[in-house]
Each structure stands twice: as C-alpha cells, then as structure tokens.
Amino acid sequence: MKKTIEEHADRFSEIAGEYDDSQNSDEYRACVSLVVEHADPSADDTVLDLGTGTGAIALTLAPRAKRVVGRDISEGMMGEARAKAEEDGLNNVEFGNGRFREPNVEDEVDIVVSNFAMHHLSDEEKREAIKVVAGLGPRKFVLGDVMFFGTPDPDEPFYSPEVDDPSTVGHLADVLTDNGFSLTAVKRVHEQVGVLVAERSGEQ
Numbered sequence: 235m236k237k238t239i240e241e242h243a244d245r246f247s248e249i250a251g252e253y254d255d256s257q258n259s260d261e262y263r264a265c266v267s268l269v270v271e272h273a274d275p276s277a278d279d280t281v282l283d284l285g286t287g288t289g290a291i292a293l294t295l296a297p298r299a300k301r302v303v304g305r306d307i308s309e310g311m312m313g314e315a316r317a318k319a320e321e322d323g324l325n326n327v328e329f330g331n332g333r334f335r336e337p338n339v340e341d342e343v344d345i346v347v348s349n350f351a352m353h354h355l356s357d358e359e360k361r362e363a364i365k366v367v368a369g370l371g372p373r374k375f376v377l378g379d380v381m382f383f384g385t386p387d388p389d390e391p392f393y394s395p396e397v398d399d400p401s402t403v404g405h406l407a408d409v410l411t412d413n414g415f416s417l418t419a420v421k422r423v424h425e426q427v428g429v430l431v432a433e434r435s436g437e438q
C-alpha cells in the first residue's frame with residue numbers, strides 16, 4: 235500500500251461529496267454493471283461490499299438481497315451512502331467501518347463484492363485480503379477493479395502510480411484459486427480494468 239489506511243481514508247473523505255459526479259468513465263460504469271450482474275443475489279442472500287464508498291454497488295443490490303453490508307475506511311464516503319439509502323427507503327443495507335483485511339463482519343456472508351477499491355493494496359496485501367474473504371465462506375466473490383491484462387501503460391488514466399497499486403490478472407487469479415475459488419468469468423473492460431467472478435470449487 236503506497237499510502238497508509240488513514241491517508242486513503244482522509245483522501246476519500248475529502249472528495250466524498252463530489253465522488254459520484256466524478257465517476258463518469260465508460261469503464262467505471264461498465265464495471266459497476268458487470269459486478270451487479272454477476273453478483274446476482276437472491277432474496278435469501280447476504281452480500282458484503284468491501285470498499286463500498288458511496289454505495290454504488292451496495293445500494294443497487296439491496297432491493298434484490300436479504301441484506302447488504304457495506305464496509306469502508308472512509309466515514310465521509312459512507313456518510314454519502316447512508317444518506318442515499320435513507321432517501322431511497324432502503325432499510326436492509328448497513329454501512330460501517332471495516333477494511334479488506336479486517337472487514338468487521340459478524341453476519342454469515344453469501345456473496346462478497348468489491349468495485350474499484352482493492353487496487354490500493356499491494357500484491358501481498360491483496361493475498362492476505364483474499365484469504366480473509368475466503369474465510370468468510372461466501373459462495374461467490376465478484377471483484378471489479380483496475381487490473382492489468384497486459385503490460386501496463388503508465389500514461390493510461392486508470393490508476394495513479396503514487397496512490398494506486400494494481401495487480402496483474404494473473405496474480406489475482408493465482409491468489410483466488412489458491413484460496414479455493416474457481417474463476418467462472420473474466421471480463422476485460424479495458425486493458426487495465428476488469429471484473430473477475432470467483433466461485434467456490436465443488437470440493438470445498
């Protein structure tokens with residue numbers, strides 16, 4: 235991680251009010267749609283959204299799920315998410331402090347999702363985080379993020395080398411399969427953006 239948790243939290247809290255309006259790239263929108271489509275919760279499912287931010291994924295999934303738990307390190311971002319949940323009359327979604335490697339979740343979780351957030355962690359920290367996700371016992375983990383399908387071009391706009399630390403698709407695939415998941419879909423949105431759908435292998 236190129237910044238501390240506190241630095242990332244402060245950085246996002248400062249921009250929380252403008253965050254939704256700033257997320258207007260085709261690639262970000264495509265990722266949101268793919269994560270929502272592949273999460274596909276039923277009315278019995280509890281969904282955990284890690285790095286939930288202002289709740290783009292959590293609030294979209296809430297009407298279809300039993301319960302959605304959003305976790306983030308930025309109170310400012312979650313304040314926006316809570317306000318939108320109230321405005322939309324959603325009472326089955328809850329936002330609270332938690333991080334990838336310490337999600338602070340008591341509930342049984344059926345599906346874990348994360349969009350445009352895990353790239354703040356280093357390769358090794360992502361390995362630790364995915365182990366924690368697997369330990370929660372979900373049947374599915376849908377990860378949308380900045381990830382490298384080829385050799386990254388540092389001039390591309392999808393990450394800032396001073397704050398972001400995206401992994402290769404190969405690293406993420408290795409870590410997911412090492413932790414008992416099978417990749418059931420790999421969606422390339424851009425050479426630096428994609429969605430991985432990881433499901434529990436049959437023998438788990």
Ligand SMILES: C[S@@+](CC[C@H](N)C(=O)[O-])C[C@H]1O[C@@H](n2cnc3c(N)ncnc32)[C@H](O)[C@@H]1O
Binds near residue numbers: 243246351
């Ligand atoms: C680019 S925003 C994405 C928010 C949302 N998932 C979306 O799709 O719009 C990244 C979010 O990840 C959160 N974040 C960064 N590092 C984190 C960590 N270690 N654990 C949990 N959340 C983290 C930030 O606070 C921020 O809200």
